[in-house]
Amino acid sequence: MNRTKGDEEEYWNSSKFKAFTFDDEDDELSQLKESKRAVNSLRDFVDDDDEDDLERVSWTGEPVGSISWSIKETAGNSGSSHEREQLKNRNSFSTYAQLPKPASAYSLSSFFRGRTRPGSFQSLSDALSDTPAKSYAPELGRPKGEYRDYSNDWSPSDTVRRLRKGKVCSLERFRSLQDKIQLLEEAVSMHDGNVITAVLIFLKRTLSKEILFRELEVRQVALRHLIHFLKEIGDQKLLLDLFRFLDRTEELALSHYREHLNIQDPEKRKEFLKTCIGLPFSAEDSAHIQDHYTLLERQIIIEANDRHLELAGQTEVFRKHPRKASILNMPLVTTLFYSCFYHYTEAEGTFSSPVNLKKTFKIPDKQYVLTALAARAKLRAWHDVDALFTTKVLQEYVNLVEDVDTKLNLATKFKCHDVVIDTCRDLKDRQQLLAYRSKVDKGSAEEEKIDALLNSSQIRWKN
């Protein structure tokens, strides 16, 4: 954010609505705190006995007797001994202790024997006869499954209506393509996706895929239903065939790529990603896929290496700051942070060095400095933080100096490499640049930049 103070004020003055702010409300916050004190001081008077006006809650926070609570109880009792242990321990301080045994520990008989059903409890038929809901559930008398359809000559619209009502209904009589399509169109015209899918399941079974695809290509609503259905049942092969048929190359590629999420083993995942690289993504996405593969490849190497280092216990940073999680499958920025944390000083040649990551993935300067700062600050490596700050901030100031000699002197003094190099280039001063080469680190990005300039045929050096 480069907004200056002045701009900001202008914004607020020009804006007519009041943005409420949290930190402006100092007096209201103190008001709130005061209220809290007041309310808390009343506790002695209040917290004497009964809890009756609040719901009883178990230690998980579920109301006791609620269904969610009861399920957790079942899980606890049939689950690991650890959970049981937890339950036991918690009993001592929670409201749970005062309560009846977990409901699931009751046998049904203890609930029921010798007790008639509470009279107040309306049976369903009572309830239905005196509410206007009669027409809403007219078929509750028999489960729907018992309705069998023995008739064979339902028209497409009758068939679709029956399907909409959830009735079992044979579609076998729709044998000609024309009948099938008529049935499908009828389903689509009713808007009920469940019925559309039901018809599609039938069509998928009774039509060759070429014919099915051809017919759906011109029926977009039905097509979307088939695609979603195939995704849901996981028929990846047919889905990819369909995308291929439709020439939807991007979806084809993404659909294949999506599968990597189901592969847990890092090696296998990496190999799978490799198969994605040649797929017909957009140019932009192709680069992202390539990066994804490269990143995981790096992470596997770094992980193996660092786990070894950590186990050996010889490296200080791993001893002092044991790794909390594996670096596998982490985002690039997280990987950069990790590498700035554990491998900051490594030469560019190693895969785990921050500079190498920066270069391979073309991480912007700003992002790099931000992440490195965070990592070094976390380690309290203030020296590195200083260096990062100095280059970043000084560079900007030094660049503002108009007099070239002063600028060069300052930049050299404060090791603002980029400024020195750029200035030499602008002055076409090859000798000075050559001399400066010895002042930068071997194998560093700066050295490379100098070399690139020195070898460039574009520049007409003055010396």
Added chain:
Amino acid sequence: MAFPHRPDAPELPDFSMLKRLARDQLIYLLEQLPGKKDLFIEADLMSPLDRIANVSILKQHEVDKLYKVENKPALSSSEQLCFLVRPRIKNMRYIASLVNADKMAGRTRKYKVIFSPQKFYACEMVLEEEGVYGDVSCDEWAFSLLPLDVDLLSMELPEFFRDYFLEGDQRWINTLAQALHLLSTLYGPFPNCYGIGRCAKMSYELWKRLEEEEDGETKGRRPEIGHIFLLDRDVDFVTALCSQVVYEGLVDDTFRIKCGSVDFGPEVTSSDKSLKVLLNAEDKVFNEIRNEHFSNVFGFLSQKARNLQAQYDRRRGMDIKQMKNFVSQELKGLKQEHRLLSLHIGACESIMKKKTKQDFQELIKTEHALLEGFNIRESTSYIEEHIDRQVSPIESLRLMCLLSITENGLIPKDYRSLKTQYLQSYGPEHLLTFFNLRRAGLLTEQAPGDTLTAVESKVSKLVTDKAAGKITDAFSSLAKRSNFRAISKKLNLIPRVDGEYDLKVPRDMAYVFSGAYVPLSCRIIEQVLERRGWQGLDEVVRLLNCSELAFTGYRFIFLTTAVTNSARLMEAMSEVKA
């Protein structure tokens, strides 16, 4: 919800009938499997079920043990297993694997699957394919409307959004039509129906067909609901994407209200345990502050605390008789109020802490700038910074979507660079998320035709220096002809106010966003009610790119497929589950 209403507004219909109906149906279905049985419940159904029944009701109908449906072998030793599930393929595979394992072990039991709110043919197909069709009996529990509050009904179907707006699957439209049918059977008929959006239109048509087929008995009854509005979510993404600043919204954004209740952790309850709290009109303290702008809430709570203190103090100087009266009549109410008050004060503190930490002010400022369409460059770099610092992935996505929708898509250069940075910060697999967002129209790239002409961009390049920044922005947003801008102008969604916007005495609906924006969907409803139809709104309808439908002091009732907010919206589109 639960707004204070004018004295001339009608009473709300009694929605508790919906709960009774759902419970009775469930009991009926359980009785279809006589004898002792274990019940397996899908996690997503547990909270809705809790709102209408409890363990003892289940026990009364011979449910022995309760289990959660999860991908683990069942430990149940019961002879009868009953499954209460949403119609999902993975549930069918799970059930089929249990049945097949029993078969292998030579064990015979009875199995019943109860689908809620309805079964899908694709589910039956899976049962058939797995060879257990016939071993398992199937039923439907049409529990489609759950009253979460006196004026809020939810279908509790968060997957509706993704299924329809991303995948184009219309399978829930029948469920929706059934729900409308139920509503009109119990509280109808509805004299006026309005809708906007394709899904709204289809739901309306299917519902009308149902009414015809079932020969409604509602004719001649006095309607309890006067107007029905059906609105597609994609008509108004902006409202859902903005940060909420009224108390209830902040509680939702901070703690996540699930099925009308919220889990307050130890930091709120100031004790060692969490507390599950129902948030509705019955909570007197909550009901008074839920719709207040957050900046008004502190004042209200401290006033309330002072009053409470005063009422407790009255007991000093009471004689025995008065004290007896006090204890028997007032004390309980005071104690209740006291508990609620300390909970909401705790929640406020938590919200404050969190919001101060993440620099909420800067965030709100950016959102407002996006809504008004100025300083687009600065907002873009704010979003960039969010991404670079790996601030919550959902938050970054939300801001990008807001930028895209208000600007009618991102400039290709920005789109590419934000996407690259996002993938680098949060993981390359979000490539899939971006594809989804583009498909749903939430995050798009401007088509070449939409962007500035060559001359225009040259001119704007000339004025990109800092001082002229605002001119550039004004210039480019004019050139872009974003629909949001046009709609916003047409419907006056960004109030022009001289001086400060007084949040204590809201002058219009914009107060829910600190005076910066009137929610589009609410404005449409207001306009249609005022004009008694769509007359004069043709231009708006055209800009919204939808067809409208009209078929023929208010109180509002809300029926939603699921209560949403920005985070839920983004998570629905995200391929990578957190």
